[in-house]
Amino acid sequence: MITWGANIMFSFEFMRNAYLASTMIAIVCGFVGVFVVARNMPFLTHTLSEIGFAGAAFGMFVGISPLNGMLLFTIISSVLVGRMSTKAARREDSISAVSGLFIGLGVLFLALSNKSASYATNILFGSVVGISITDVYQMIIMAGIVLIGMLLIYRNLKFDSFDALGAQGQQLATGWLSVAFLVMLALSVSVAAQVVGSLLIFILLTLPAASAKYFVHSVSGMAFLAIGFGLLGVWVGLYLGYLTNLPVSFFIATIEAIIYFGALGYSRYRAH
Amino acid sequence: MSEIMLACHQLRQDFSEKEVLNNLDFELHRGEFLSIVGENGVGKTTLIRIILGQLQPTHGQVQFFPSRKDLRIGYVPQFRNLDDEYPLSVRNFVALNFSGFHWPWLSHQEHQQLQRVLQETDLEQLQNEPMGRASGGEKQRAYLAQALTKQPDLLILDESTASLDPIAKETLLKLVRKLNQTTQVTVIFVTHDLPLARAYSDHYLLLQPQGYEYGEIQQLQVNDYVGGEHHV
Numbered sequence: 001m002i003t004w005g006a007n008i009m010f011s012f013e014f015m016r017n018a019y020l021a022s023t024m025i026a027i028v029c030g031f032v033g034v035f036v037v038a039r040n041m042p043f044l045t046h047t048l049s050e051i052g053f054a055g056a057a058f059g060m061f062v063g064i065s066p067l068n069g070m071l072l073f074t075i076i077s078s079v080l081v082g083r084m085s086t087k088a089a090r091r092e093d094s095i096s097a098v099s100g101l102f103i104g105l106g107v108l109f110l111a112l113s114n115k116s117a118s119y120a121t122n123i124l125f126g127s128v129v130g131i132s133i134t135d136v137y138q139m140i141i142m143a144g145i146v147l148i149g150m151l152l153i154y155r156n157l158k159f160d161s162f163d164a165l166g167a168q169g170q171q172l173a174t175g176w177l178s179v180a181f182l183v184m185l186a187l188s189v190s191v192a193a194q195v196v197g198s199l200l201i202f203i204l205l206t207l208p209a210a211s212a213k214y215f216v217h218s219v220s221g222m223a224f225l226a227i228g229f230g231l232l233g234v235w236v237g238l239y240l241g242y243l244t245n246l247p248v249s250f251f252i253a254t255i256e257a258i259i260y261f262g263a264l265g266y267s268r269y270r271a272h
Numbered sequence: 273m274s275e276i277m278l279a280c281h282q283l284r285q286d287f288s289e290k291e292v293l294n295n296l297d298f299e300l301h302r303g304e305f306l307s308i309v310g311e312n313g314v315g316k317t318t319l320i321r322i323i324l325g326q327l328q329p330t331h332g333q334v335q336f337f338p339s340r341k342d343l344r345i346g347y348v349p350q351f352r353n354l355d356d357e358y359p360l361s362v363r364n365f366v367a368l369n370f371s372g373f374h375w376p377w378l379s380h381q382e383h384q385q386l387q388r389v390l391q392e393t394d395l396e397q398l399q400n401e402p403m404g405r406a407s408g409g410e411k412q413r414a415y416l417a418q419a420l421t422k423q424p425d426l427l428i429l430d431e432s433t434a435s436l437d438p439i440a441k442e443t444l445l446k447l448v449r450k451l452n453q454t455t456q457v458t459v460i461f462v463t464h465d466l467p468l469a470r471a472y473s474d475h476y477l478l479l480q481p482q483g484y485e486y487g488e489i490q491q492l493q494v495n496d497y498v499g500g501e502h503h504v
Binding site for chain 1: 324325345346347348349351352353354357359360361364365368369370371372373374376377400402415418419422
């Protein structure tokens with residue numbers, strides 16, 4: 001029955017595109033998410049997705065694609081935020097300020113571009129079934145850039161993310177590393193927003209990695225498991241969305257949250 | 273005496289409210305175990321930061337032999353913030369120091385080096401345990417092991433024993449002394465703990481608000497140590 005349903009499902013081009021795009025996104029977000037969690041950056045990630053919303057609205061306003069608008073805004077702001085301050089408390093405040101400003105800008109650009117409210121809904125909550133094959137190619141290229149970039153800086157990023165004080169002590173140059181990582185994060189946010197939407201970006205960027213750390217004790221193990229959790233969420237979520245005609249983001253969010261709470265429960269059980 | 277590794281000449285560091293190090297002159301020889309003692313605020317960490325090249329002294333200089341770039345320094349910082357949920361195993365934590373632009377996975381030589389360091393620091397049995405669940409002493413041994421992965425010529429321990437119980441302190445220092453004697457790694461140990469410094473060092477450098485003292489460790493008197501705490 002399921003096989004039959006899947007056969008029918010994959011006969012639709014938009015579902016094939018959705019599966020391809022989601023697979024790439026789950027891989028990129030699982031990998032990048034391990035470092036987001038280790039560097040304690042979920043808040044910044046959330047802010048970047050809001051900045052992405054403003055960027056997409058800006059894109060519509062000036063007549064470029066929402067994805068390109070998102071990329072423009074998230075990359076510029078990630079570099080700015082990364083250089084703004086290293087003091088944690090001030091950074092949180094700065095991020096709040098930047099976040100508020102960009103949501104306001106997003107609302108402004110949406111109003112100025114005279115697009116219908118459904119555009120805003122698509123950006124905020126995702127519209128995976130509306131992805132064209134051209135979008136998929138663009139996502140594959142961006143995913144490739146992120147993965148190659150991450151692998152190039154992998155060892156240093158790992159040291160700085162999982163033991164920042166040790167890395168400083170060993171004279172590791174961490175300033176540029178942080179900016180490079182933020183640019184990778186900005187790319188990942190912009191790609192992931194296509195599927196789950198700006199508001200739910202952390203579902204794929206933080207939850208799978210946050211769950212994975214309770215099961216394995218190596219960075220590569222966490223990355224593989226986070227990718228697995230992400231893939232499980234998007235594949236099953238898309239299928240359920242197809243069957244029920246309910247929003248895919250809802251299913252992905254629910255699956256990832258269940259995995260996370262399951263991981264927390266498992267960790268408590270092991271501690272006893 | 274063995275050859276000189278580094279020499280400080282007339283070092284002084286001015287901060288907005290005070291000056292520290294008071295035109296400090298001293299030499300560190302290869303294979304030596306030096307304890308730097310002194311109360312809080314006399315410039316112990318400042319001196320370490322100058323040696324590490326993180327701070328430019330206001331006056332004077334540090335000379336390295338043969339040169340700074342030929343000297344590998346392993347530094348164990350004073351504070352680490354690894355909580356109970358810290359996910360990496362002891363082995364993977366130690367291996368973080370294999371940094372640089374290489375393949376993501378460790379080479380055969382790096383694996384061998386990692387295994388050797390884990391053996392030297394008595395962490396072989398614990399290597400697959402999560403760092404988050406390790407005791408204070410085990411964590412300090414892992415910090416030490418991490419600093420040793422790149423086979424340093426100079427090992428700097430910045431108050432590494434401050435949070436440890438007496439048995440863990442002795443265990444750690446015995447280990448460091450053994451490494452110092454077997455591998456000839458030069459050690460700088462920053463501490464408030466005079467009995468520990470006396471038991472394991474060759475020389476001491478006592479930094480004080482108005483000056484400093486350098487000498488063989490037997491000459492260090494508890495009375496010399498003005499202010500600060502000394503833990504037994």
